[in-house]
Amino acid sequence: MTCQRRIVSCLLVGISLGLLFTPALGREVSDIKPANPNLCPKGREILKYFQSIYGKRMLSGYNVYVHTPDDYEQTGMLAAIWGRDVQWLPPVDEVIAHVKAHGYLLTLHWHWFFGGDSAWKSKRKTPVNVARVVTPGTPEHATAMKEMAAAADILEKLQEAGIVVLWRPLHEIDGGWFWWTDLDRPENTAELWRMMFRFFTEERKLNNLIWVYSAGVGDLKKKPVELRKRFYPGAEYVDISGIDLYGVNPAEDEEPYWTFFRAMAEVSPGKMLALGECDELPNPQKLAAGRLPIWLYGLPWWGTPSARRPVEQAIATMRHPFVVTLDELPAFGDEDPPPVVGILSPMDDGSAWFPEGSVTVEGYAVDRRGKVVRLEFWANDQLVGQLANPPRQFRWQWTDAPSGCYDLRAVAIDDAGQRFRSNRIHVNVGVVDAARGRPVTASGGENPSAAVDGNYYTSWRAPTEAEEAWIMIDLGQVHSIHQVNLIWGWKIHAEHFAIETAKEAPSQAASWHRVYEGKNLPWEVWKATHRARFAPTEARYVRIHFFRRAARQTWGGYDLAAVEIPIPPSKGAE
Ligand SMILES: [Ca+2]
Ligand SMILES: [Ca+2]
Structure with missing residues (x-):
């Protein structure tokens, strides 16, 4: 993430139900040939799926610290992609468990604290000479290899667990605020990317990585495309490209999306383009209407409604048919993801006050492989109702609810016995x-x-x-x-x-x-x-x-x- 932030205020109206496909503009992508010729079959499947939706719909995601529940509690929807940082990663076993328990696609970036110092040039005690980092025999090169090996150990555990990673190293590569950005000689940074690519794929045999390149936002006059191209390691080292786009107001702005989309299409021709980070997802109504370029995915840095991302906007975005949420992902490889279930009505916004016997719960439940065999409804940890073989859009009435205040959840159980809990709704009955x-x-x-x-x-x-x-x-x-x-x-x-x-x-x-x-x-x-x-x-x-x-x-x-x-x-x- 950059330090640049802007308060974005937005007013989004209703949820458009129509999908309007418009002819792709600048969205032609090459046939998917993975950068790593040994990319695992599941990785290839994910790339193929990406290509099948690219230019038609956009995948949702979030980069998070502790805030993931917010989005879910408030919108009832989970994003398809979950992003974490290798520098501040919880124990990898926890990451594996979290990814599997949700069935997320995982993306990782890395605020690489080179030499144990900082990723940010401005915070480092000692500057980094990238030319020396990419030159074997130097102490800097030795440090880089040691630290990359530690990162590879993490990625290897994910590989052993069957998890494919959208791997986004050296992010905001041309921004200038991280040590890896050699503004004087960008070719050194490009070589650092290749050095990592070769080490990870050839030596460490990490075949679970989809390589995601991300540029940094910034003035295209000061950092023109010609300069940005010099950071790019080459088409054969990159699967997906894109940018970390901050400072855009999705309610009003259109031009910045186009400007950077076109710029990145020039920097990385033939690649699918994604928003590795952003303040908000682009406005889905405008996406559906062809008024914005269609990025493959977007990951708001704080995956949570906030002053920058009001609840109405989060709901309108996550529930819009143009946006791919977790429940809509296919199952990849041989994985059998757990079901996904969410309560859409009532909302957890304070409005759920009911007379006795009149609580109606509506939501969705879906299994990405297999089927949902049962829905359970829990109020304050008591089972209060069930639905067998529920339809994707379900409706359940709690007719014998005693008066009181409840935390209400739905739990979906699939045919493999996997359970998944919905968002939690605060419900008040008969009071x-x-x-x-x-x-x-x-x-x-x-x-x-x-x-x-x-x-x-x-x-x-x-x-x-x-x-x-x-x-x-x-x-x-x-x-x-x-x-x-x-x-x-x-x-x-x-x-x-x-x-x-x-x-x-x-x-x-x-x-x-x-x-x-x-x-x-x-x-x-x-x-x-x-x-x-x-x-x-x-x-x-x-x-x-x-x-x-x-x-x-x-x-x-x-x-x-x-x-x-x-x-x-x-x-x-x-
Ligand atoms: Ca399943
Ligand atoms: Ca209040």
Whole structure:
């Protein structure tokens, strides 16, 4: 990733259902002949599949740290390609397990910390002379070989596990910010690519790599195509080419996609072109309408809805028929991927409030090889329903749902017995929210009222510097309450908090009464939910008092998306 970022604000309208194929423009690709003549059969199958969809549809992906669940929770869809970094890779066995448990296509890049220093020129203590790195006999060459061997050990384990890797080394190769980019003599960088290619394929016999070249975004006047071509190692060393394209607003911009698509078609003629990294996937409606070049795939760096990628946009993109998601991938080689299942309705956005007996769940379940033989529905870890031989688009009614608040999931089981869990939806049945829209005060921070607005994608953010913070809701009248749901955003929640209530004005300190205390609560990724239950108590004022952040997080204050106080509906009317 580059350090260049731009806040992108987008408004996407609805989901287009029509697929419009337009004549390919600049999308002619050579017949697939793998760069590595010994590429494994599964790798060849993947390349053939890519060629079959290239120019017609675009594969979705994400480069992630810990954020993968977000996209799934919010859109119900999983991307086809999962990207990680060799420099910061979890134990390879975990990577293998994760890829297999999902059936992802895996892509790896490598922020190569040469000599244990940094990948970024600006952060290195010692600069790297790329000419010496590619010259046998130099200490730099020895270092490179040693570090490449360590990377090869990882790739070899993936090969043994039958996993093909879209291998994207030396990324943003012509950008100028990484040590491997020799701006004075780009041919050295191109030689470094070939050196790695030969070592990996000939010496280490890594036949599970599809070689992906990626340029860096930047001014084409300052770094014209003629210069960029000098970094390119040659068609025989590359399977897929492309660019890491940042700073583009998918709602408005069209020209940058074309500019860089054309540039890369010149740099790497005949290759399929992909977005190894991007802020967002290009707008699928425009792709379908032929207004944008069709990249083979795109991997937003943060595979998660955020200020840069609003939920509406993520949903519109991931659910658009032009975009290939995980459930649509074929099974490659002899793999039998697990099924894929997602809940599309209700949404996990805070809107799932139902009268008793009326919960309807809609989603999709598909198996990429074999079939889905059963769907199970789980609410708070209790099996509450099943569907045998479900259709791809399923609909299930939970007719005997007792009143309460639930984490609801579907689990798909395929004919090989493999299980797969859907996204998790927060569902409330037979209750109303006494806190909704009530007046709120807080110890500080931004948007306290966002905690009671009924939307899980808006939140109150406590000040960054404060470990202790509180938020108080005036219910307007005394209610008997016995539960508070706290739903957190952005992974910044409390490890220690208390719930305090009062019947009289909060200025009378003596009237406060602590009804619940949570301590040593585990750190969770999106979304942490605390369902605090306590003995029924009469309360008009409810104060949530936070004392310590989970995981000692320091990059932001508490991020509270919802405070819900469920009460029976008859008591909800004022
Ligand atoms: Ca299967
Ligand atoms: Ca909210």
